[in-house]
Amino acid sequence: MGKTTGKATRNDVANLANVSTAVVSYVFNNGPRNVSPQTAQKVRDAAAKLHYQPNSIARALRTGNSKTLGAVINDFTNPFALSIYEKLEMMAAEKGYSMLFATSHSELQKEKAVIKELMNRNVEALFISPCENVTLFTPSNENCRLVIFDIDRKVPNVSTIATDYTKAVQLGMSHLFKHGHTNIAMIIGQSSNGISDGRINGWYQAFKNEGLPAGHIEHTEFSRIGGYKAMLKILDLKDRPTAIFAGSDLIALGALRALHERHIRVPEEIAIISFDGSIDSQYTYPELTVIQQNPQEIARLALEAAIGPNSKPTRHLLEAKLVIRQSCGCNMKTQ
Amino acid sequence: MGKTTGKATRNDVANLANVSTAVVSYVFNNGPRNVSPQTAQKVRDAAAKLHYQPNSIARALRTGNSKTLGAVINDFTNPFALSIYEKLEMMAAEKGYSMLFATSHSELQKEKAVIKELMNRNVEALFISPCENVTLFTPSNENCRLVIFDIDRKVPNVSTIATDYTKAVQLGMSHLFKHGHTNIAMIIGQSSNGISDGRINGWYQAFKNEGLPAGHIEHTEFSRIGGYKAMLKILDLKDRPTAIFAGSDLIALGALRALHERHIRVPEEIAIISFDGSIDSQYTYPELTVIQQNPQEIARLALEAAIGPNSKPTRHLLEAKLVIRQSCGCNMKTQ
DNA sequence: TTGAAAGCGCTAACAG
């Protein structure tokens, strides 16, 4: 028996089955050498009797493949981001990968530390979903692929996966214009490092296309409380907008709370369109009309970039779609 | 240089510093032998020059301690559960532990598989937060401590951490009674295996104390959609209740949606008290009065049970507190 | 205070 763990090792199995340790490996790995059916069965019987389980740590050390992926998450209470990771974990598990998670709390310092820690644990790829503090710390590590969410620009040696924000925002804005709104404000998290968010480009583009002066942009955090505070500020504007474009569902949640506190009816007095299309957006009052991203596809592409055969960094830009519910003014229920 | 990874190894450092590999270990581990300050500095210089990082996999193999914890999560979009794991991860990271996450999707079969997979990866402890399919599969593994959330009963060889549901529900119910409600219904997830949820005990106890016949219990899933469907059923009851006790915030979210769809005013026509006190409960309309659990303390105790020096399984029962907001009928705003 | 060396459990090249 193995000494440190008290668990059966490959050696124990080999002894019991009267074969060499190599054969045990061949059986468990289906290669690289063939084993006769009878011998293989002997090995499997012995393994079963001993409740043998291969030690993944030893295997990782030997092969250099940890079969582990890392994820740095900055907000565990963001259902949209987490839904991506949930799918990612499931698809990764099917391929024999496990996922290590760490929290950055949107602090750049912390983010650096956890990235380092994760890399020390030999993750084969690292998923990062930067929030306002978009990471500029992309350590080069030939053994670890990097895939970053939510940046639709090119980063050297890194795969990026994002929704086409510019286009997506215009999709939402044109819907708002159709409702007759001309005074619209946007609430969005800030890129503390000056990287322009595609949502902002789309914002200006939308007004330009409409021949309208661009509306007010309120910068805040990408969070519920951020949306709340920003909405409060907007309500104090001299020329109060009649519609809001929320940069994320979390922001919309906060905005909605501010609106309710001030007894402002949505969508009658102020309409809202939000961005993400998380499950939360279906359980607000009123239900949110959203620009919906595709978490399933994001996860699929992310995994491919992480462990796919093609090791070249990729860059994906996905389409979003408009999901009409109530907060925009459509589907209004007669009270 | 190490062959497989292209990264510097302890050997490279030893060579450059002109010391033995053992000394490098002593320096990086602060023991078990002393090293003279000069030598130690030489080692650190060499390590810095080579960007040496200890290989945690090799260390894990050698010591038998993976410094890794596992968590099986069944719903990534449950902010309450995730807030516990977020805190857990942070506290674990401080102690040098990383966390492996896996999804069970509340499927018992999947849960078994991921528990096995996590254990094969030599996690030192495993956190499980069973939902309706309370796990009865608690594999004994002397190398892996088990800590289970949300079960307030004794399980052999397992640490359990839960809020005192029985007491907590009574706390909420007495508040509802104070508001004058007598016809109250409860929506709660079902324990598919017949284990009675403390919330149900508390429910009956509360009515008994009040000398009232127990209200209707609607069983459903512990999810937004579950709450929604259950609320719809309750609204079709002949004797429609005037108040709802929701077994979780997610259930309350769904119930609220059903209520809004039917144009039933909360709390005027139907009041709600919910259970958890997640961040979501502050962003509903109206804001939810909740029985609030203490995720920080839950996380602290869970980590202690997982990696604390005392290896005996523990059992903790925590207090919850009533947080009064609007959905119960208090703090009503003049419209 | 330092070094030599065994060995954690596994894989795979090589030999038979």
Added chain:
DNA sequence: CTGTTAGCGCTTTCAA
């Protein structure tokens, strides 16, 4: 088809 064996990077006992 099967066995022998070196060695992944590290820790730690034992000897110096």
